Amino acid sequence: MKNRPELELVDAPQPSKKQLAVATEVVRAMVGGTIDRLDNEALLALVLGDDVAEAAILDEERAEADALSLALAGQGTHELAELAFALRHAALPRELDELTHERLLRGALHRKPERRVYWPLVSGMVALAAGVLLFLGSATLERTKREEAALSLQRLAPLVAATRIAPRSTEALFDRALAFELRGGESERVERIVASRASDYRANRFTRWGVK
Amino acid sequence: MNSQGRVATPGSSLRLVAEVPKDANVYGRARPSILRLVHSPSTSEVASARALDPVRIAELAAERELAERAKAGDRRALAELLRKYGPILYRSVLLPRLGSEAMAQDALADTYVRVVEKFVHFEWRGCGVYPWLRVVAMRIALDMLRSRKRERLFEPDDLVRAIDMAERDLDDGLDVRLCEERDLEASKAKLDSGLAAINSRYSLAIRLRVLEEKSREEVAATLGVTVSTLDVVLHRALKALKKALGGDAVEEEVSP
Structure with a gap:
């Protein structure tokens, strides 16, 4: 330097x-x-x-x-x-003027107590109510369906009765000219009757259901 | 000074408060803490002062009766207590800490609502109702400071410390006058520590124009600048103060 x-x-x-x-x-x-x-x-x-x-x-x-x-x-x-x-x-710091203070004080003293809302409880109750409604709704729907079905069956009853195959003798299933063997042949006979009546039974059910 | 930064001053009502600037270790060397003497009577002093004052004893007896009635649901008794202490809460607790009249009024209204709801839990401790109200008001102020972003002198952490001290004052049985003094002193100490952290020319501009509310012309003449330059200086001064308050002084309580 x-x-x-x-x-x-x-x-x-x-x-x-x-x-x-x-x-x-x-x-x-x-x-x-x-x-x-x-x-x-x-x-x-x-x-x-x-x-x-x-x-x-x-x-x-x-x-x-x-x-x-x-x-x-x-x-x-x-x-x-x-x-x-x-x-x-x-x-x-300045003083608070008397009028403002009185307003604040009265506001607090005359305030209605705040009702506390317990949201977990409220949401639980809503969920419960929704569950009950769902259950009742589905039960009602089920009952309505059953009632409608019963009603339709009632309405169809006369028709079903008219077209239903009535109980009858098994005589027509066998030829009178051919005599029965006294022994043997039972299974064949029973099977013929069963096949015929099963067919009748199905026909009657279809009629009752209104399929025919 | 002991390990907690306290100075032993037995029998004295003064506490030494050390404030450490934010940039204490800038440039690799420690800056000295700012030390301040704060008046803080001991519990025994408070108790003896109270015991010797028959007027105060009579006041406390009357206040206790009011408090009992208020606790039993007498709104008039509660209103009387709040009418007496509300303005003090506003002036010494809420307004200095919240820094805005509107916020302080909102806080006072919320304090009243909280007191109306919670007074049933109030327990008489011999020092009157005010210290309890003060703690309630400080908690409301803390909630407001946390929820509303504004430029302010006090930060939520300051309120947390103040609430801690106020709860101790409640246990110590500090009365209304001492509580009020302590709160106003705390506000001034905070302000002074902020101003001490910035350039002295800036702090002078703030003191004259903002705190003493002198005219722009008067302050400009004192600083030796034009009025328009004063505006710039004041703007820079407040910016510097805002920055200084950002880190803030850490107050270590010093007591015997």
């Missing part, structure tokens, strides 16, 4: 008290890291004699600052104004 005399503060002018104070501020801010770049520039500009570096203030920031100023004056809103009012309420 000593080889570069241009960097030495030779014959440097004595700073004024104000300049010293501001310079101290800048150094403190830089060390503490609690001041932003633009403000740092502004402080430096002040040391150099400028009015807080107007050039260092961006248009966007100025617009924000104006909005904040208006919000603090009660015109519009700004999130930092919320913080400012919170600080004010913490430093000097």
Whole structure:
């Protein structure tokens, strides 16, 4: 460094008290890291004699600052104004006016007790009711079907009776000319009767069901 | 100072509170904590003060009777108690912590509703109704801080700590005046620690313009800037404070 005399503060002018104070501020801010770049520039500009570096203030920031100023004056809103009012309420909290307090108090005292709704119980009851309805519904449907079937059978009964094959003798199944053997041939006879009556039985059932 | 950061001050009503800045270890070296003396009477002091005050004893007897009637369902008795203590709750507990008149009024209304519902469970502890109401109000305020996002001085964690202390005060039998003092002191300490964490020029701008409500022209003249530049400085100041409050000072209670 000593080889570069241009960097030495030779014959440097004595700073004024104000300049010293501001310079101290800048150094403190830089060390503490609690001041932003633009403000740092502004402080430096002040040391150099400028009015807080107007050039260092961006248009966007100025617009924000104006909005904040208006919000603090009660015109519009700004999130930092919320913080400012919170600080004010913490430093000097104001009294609640009597009328507002009375309104809040009466509101609470004359409020009807809130009926608590136990949703698990409600949903359980709804599910139970739905189950009962489903059961009753299906039972009713079943009964209706049975009743309808019975009714239709009742309506068909005369027709069925008219067309049903009546019980009769098995005589027609055998030729009178051919005499029966006294012994043997029983199975053949029984089978003939069974086959004939089974056919009758099916025919009657079909008639009753209305198939025919 | 012991391992918990407490200073032994036997017989004293002062507590030393150490506030550690968020950026305590920036640049690899510790920044000093901010130490603050806080008035905090001991339980015995409170008890003796109360025992020596016959007016207070008579007040407590009357209040106990009211509380018993209110507990039995007498709404007029309950209204009388709330009429007496509601404004104090609003001013020293709710408004400073919630930072908005509208929110504080909502919180007070909710507190009243909760008290009407729960007063049947109230148990007289000899220190009056206020400490119990204070805990209820703080819990309501905590719920509101958690549910509504706003720019504010206090964070939910601050309220959690405050509720913890208020419950201890309830056990200690702290009376209304001391509770109120303690709450207002806590608000101011929080504010001061926030302002101490930012640049002094910024904190001066906030103190003059926001807290003392001086005119823009007056503050601009004090800071030696134009009015429009003051607006920018104040904007930067509040931004810096918001950032500082984001991490916040950690308050370690210091007591004998």
